[in-house]
Amino acid sequence: MHTHTQAEPEFSNYLIVSANNFFHRIPIDSAEGQDTVLPIRLPSQEVVKALDFDPVDHMIYWIDANTKTIKRAPEFGTKPELFMDYFPGISEFDPFDIIVDPYNRILIFSDETNNLIGFTKLEHRNASSILFEGADKRPRYLGLLPEKGRLYWTDSKPKSPKIMSSSLDMTDTGIIYRLFRHPTAYTLDKESHRMFWMDTLTHGIEICNVEEHLRKGQIMNCAEMSMTLWRKQTSGPTKRFVQDFHCGTSVENEMMGTASGITVYKNDLYWIDKDSNVIATRDIYGRGKVTTFRENMVGLSDLKAVTENIKRSHLCYNGGGCSHLCIINIHDEVQCSCPKYLTLAADGRTCKVPTSCGEGQFECTSGIVVCIPLMWRCDQMEECADGSDEVGCQSVEPRSRWRTQGGIKILVWDTSIVGISTGNPGLPHDEGRDPARAIQDCAVDPRGIKRPEVASA
Structure with missing residues (x-):
């Protein structure tokens, strides 16, 4: 239990914003209270590259761009702690983006130098695994639908940037949308199932509704869906060019700068306009105009909307009894799965390093002894340390x-x-x-x- 250095505001829906060496707690409804500067103090040379929030333990996680590490601190604590500064098997840890899965209790991250997506347990930071990697992959920004167990990410591969999607165990991976260029900001709203990103070529915030592919259980091409693009008033691409590229797209010119961080709360989109040192907002359905939510905030880097809507009745709450990844399948049942390089054990819940037991051998589920002669299986004597060689055997009267x-x-x-x-x-x-x-x-x-x-x- 952490010690608070000041009274905690009672409002529960707010933005966590990083600016210079401070974290700000800003109520979304001004009637709920005033802005608060959190007591977390960062070194003057520290630069927050990305942040996320764990609504279960009320912990802030962020990437320090200078040290290439991931740190964390209780929301009302004062002392940040190092959470992650290396990843097994790679020489240089270089996190680009992070996102917390509140149900599986893991922190998912993308690595810019090693071009991979990995995760580590929030309670056991040394338990790290790879989800996705490849020499021709460039995973960067991350999005998550935690209730569905689906992960989304941008791939900034030169000449073919795109948005990808898959289950947490990287099954049914596919392309959601082909981008003009690598975006400068990206977020996924778990309530409306809409993605938002800032495109550096069109100078606009683009929208894609992924509800269709969730409903049909297949990957959809967002270019075939109705979209609304809010475009910066510049001499960039014309409306006709954008409309030809996106079927059914409506384009609106707005006075807006380059977005460097995007988040969603209910029906409103919030983003950082670094050109003007403001946090801007607009209705996610295109109603109304872009307005200024907060201004004169120097050094803005990222922001995250916080809500108290964690479903403790969710089947995957606290990991769902799985050792690594809990996923809800199409039948709304718990399905334990494993990251790359691990396989699911016979118990259906534990992930383990795959073994290579030879012909005529039985593979123990766990323990020091891995392979035993097949003739020892179901002999009413436990040769495996975990007794897995006697599990599921028919009980017979022994003869000797x-x-x-x-x-x-x-x-x-x-x-x-x-x-x-x-x-x-x-x-x-x-x-x-x-x-x-x-x-x-x-x-x-x-x-x-x-x-x-x-x-x-």
Whole structure:
């Protein structure tokens, strides 16, 4: 439990805004209170590149552009802490954007230098995994529909920038929209299922409704959907050029600068206009005009709308019992899944490193011992540390007896060899040997092979 340095405002719908070395808490409804400068103090040389907010623990996460690290602090705390400064398997960690999944309890990030999307557990920051990577990929801005378990991102590959979408485990990945150029800002509204981004070629904020592809369960081409573009009044592309590129697009000229951060609250879009040092706003459905929400804010870098609408009844709340990723499938059921390089274990909930057990071997679900002889499966003795070799076996009455082969006594329990006698006087050579006593006389060597215990001289 963190200690607050000042009384916390009671309003619950607000913007978290980074400007210079401070975080501002700005109520969306001015009747709810005044703007608050949060007590978090950043070093003078620190530059906030991107931020997000965890509504469960009320924690702010941000990227420090100078140190290329991810930091965090309680909303009303005073001391930032280093959350992440490296990623396993890469030489230089270089985060570009971040987004919190409040249900899976993970922080998803894109890496600009290594061109990958990864995630780490909020409670176990050393538990990191790769979701998406490729030599020809350029993942940058991130968007998330947490209730659906769908991830969206911009791909800034030269000559073919686009917006991509997939499930969190990177299945059914596809192109949502082909961009003119790499955007300078991007956000996804989880309520209206609309994407908003600032295009550097058209000098406008573009909109794409992804509801159609969510409803049909397939990737849709947003260029075929009705869109509204708010374009900066410049000598840039003409309305006809934009309308020809986007089927059904309506274009409106507005007095607006270059957006560097975008967020949505209910029916309103908010963005940072760095040219004018203001936060601007407009209705997401194109009603009304662009207005100034806050002005004279120097050093603006990013902003995020905060609402208290986490559904604790959600099937994936707190991970949904999955070790890594919880996804709601098309049947509205929990489906545990795994990131790249991991596979789902037999329990259907745990991710593990894939093994290469040979033919005639059984793969344990977990534990130090990975592969055991297949003949040990369902022999009513647990060779796997987790007992997975005896899970799902039919219960039968065990049968055992001693066999003599070449002068060597072999104790057979069902079809598994569990003891060998090599003439030890402590092991009587009679066929009627009590199997329970025989098992007591057997020991297990470090390799897991059962051998008779030899009496010391």
